[in-house]
Amino acid sequence: DAKTTQPTSMDCAEGRAANLPCNHSTISGNEYVYWYRQIHSQGPQYIIHGLKNNETNEMASLIITEDRKSSTLILPHATLRDTAVYYCIVRDGRETSGSRLTFGEGTQLTVNP
Amino acid sequence: DSGVTQTPKHLITATGQRVTLRCSPRSGDLSVYWYQQSLDQGLQFLIQYYNGEERAKGNILERFSAQQFPDLHSELNLSSLELGDSALYFCASSAGTYIGNEQFFGPGTRLTVL
Numbered sequence: 001d002a003k004t005t006q007p008t009s010m011d012c013a014e015g016r017a018a019n020l021p022c023n024h025s026t027i028s029g030n031e032y033v034y035w036y037r038q039i040h041s042q043g044p045q046y047i048i049h050g051l052k053n054n055e056t057n058e059m060a061s062l063i064i065t066e067d068r069k070s071s072t073l074i075l076p077h078a079t080l081r082d083t084a085v086y087y088c089i090v091r092d093g094r095e096t097s098g099s100r101l102t103f104g105e106g107t108q109l110t111v112n113p
Numbered sequence: 114d115s116g117v118t119q120t121p122k123h124l125i126t127a128t129g130q131r132v133t134l135r136c137s138p139r140s141g142d143l144s145v146y147w148y149q150q151s152l153d154q155g156l157q158f159l160i161q162y163y164n165g166e167e168r169a170k171g172n173i174l175e176r177f178s179a180q181q182f183p184d185l186h187s188e189l190n191l192s193s194l195e196l197g198d199s200a201l202y203f204c205a206s207s208a209g210t211y212i213g214n215e216q217f218f219g220p221g222t223r224l225t226v227l
Contacts, residue, residue, distance in 0.1 A: 034215070038156075041201060041221070041223075042220065042221070043115065043117070043203050043205070043218030043219050043220050043221055044156070044203070044205075044218045045115070045218070046215040046216065046217060049215060087156075099161075099169070099214070100146065100158040100161060100169055100171060101146075101148075101156075101158065101205075101216060102158065103148075103155060103156035103157075104155075105155065
């Protein structure tokens with residue numbers, strides 16, 4: 001799986017948009033970009049994933065650059081409960097039975113009142 | 114609530130002992146994954162089962178073993194425990210289909226080896 005690079009930490013004001021960047025310059029054509037988050041010692045929580053196109057769900061939006069070498073996770077109106085470590089993960093989508101998640105260090109997002 | 118359950122929540126035991134961690138996947142999910150999270154190693158993939166068969170192995174020690182039963186629940190067995198095995202152990206499940214395959218994690222079992 002391609003390696004990802006994320007900032008170690010970020011701060012965001014409550015109610016503002018949180019934009020979390022991720023670089024994955026070695027991503028291959030079969031690899032998807034996934035985002036998970038982990039709120040202090042809880043199980044990681046799936047947020048969103050995408051291949052090429054921008055994606056949006058009830059939790060967040062995912063913007064993938066045209067060359068697919070980087071992406072941004074957007075939490076449109078961050079709340080204190082969004083304080084967590086956010087992981088950007090690239091994984092092959094061809095494995096029909098699923099495949100492991102390789103977690104890096106992630107970004108510690110702190111939402112301030 | 115992800116729909117994945119893990120028992121027990123906490124486990125305290127002594128070095129040299131053996132423990133079993135249990136995981137029940139979301140209804141209908143065929144794939145089960147085990148991950149270990151320790152302070153110095155981060156979240157690491159241990160092993161995956163798909164419909165009862167081992168599918169992938171990660172950084173799993175030989176002292177550790179797992180299985181997935183016909184009802185799809187899974188157990189992770191840790192033996193000859195060492196202090197360094199103290200960690201959070203997460204189980205995750207996924208549908209095991211080609212598209213998506215997002216994994217849903219349980220709340221974890223916190224293992225403390227004294």
